[in-house]
Amino acid sequence: MQISSRFTIAVHILICVELYGKDEPATSESLAGSIGAHPVVIRRILGQLRRAGLIRVMRGREGGAYLMRPLSE
Secondary structure, three states: OOOOHHHHHHHHHHHHHHHHOOOOOEOHHHHHHHHOOOHHHHHHHHHHHHHOOOEEEEOOOOOEEEEOOOOOO
């Protein structure tokens, strides 16, 4: 069974938000730079993660992605 690239990007996003989200906001641009993907791809996956209830996404100066609950439960 092949794992889609969107799944691996989603896992990468969740890990980056967990590890680095406290130091700086996890924006689509910063996440895209760490993955090597286009920011639009990241925004689409962030939307899917938000609809699944895994993250909260805020816009603006204080924006970024934040986990709704810790990954290690």
